[in-house]
Amino acid sequence: MQPNPPRPTDAELEILTVLWSRGASTVREVYETITARRAAQYTTILKLMQIMAEKGLVRRNQEQRAHVYEAAQSQEWTQQRLAGDLLRRAFDGSARNLMMG
Secondary structure (H helix, E strand, O other): OOOOOOOOHHHHHHHHHHHHHHHHHEEHHHHHHHOOOOOHHHHHHHHHHHHHHOOOOOEEOOOOOOOEEOOOOOOHHHHHHHHHHHHHHHHHHHHHHHHHH
């Protein structure tokens, strides 16, 4: 796992949100949660979760037949990182500019 995983994409963030709310889950469980809200393909969710494991966004437990995934970082840590990134990119690092915007 990377010490500072990259910023998650929107699709990866959706999967992380499921993992934060459900806890450690199989691909099938994540897929079922997502498809309750919108259409998705199982293989797409599987591939995204495999990529996320390579990036260090999730950890994969391979001890069981169905691999179990969990978020590598807490929701709070990820939200702080995303907020800080937005502040730097969109508001030149100025919290004042953010509040005025």
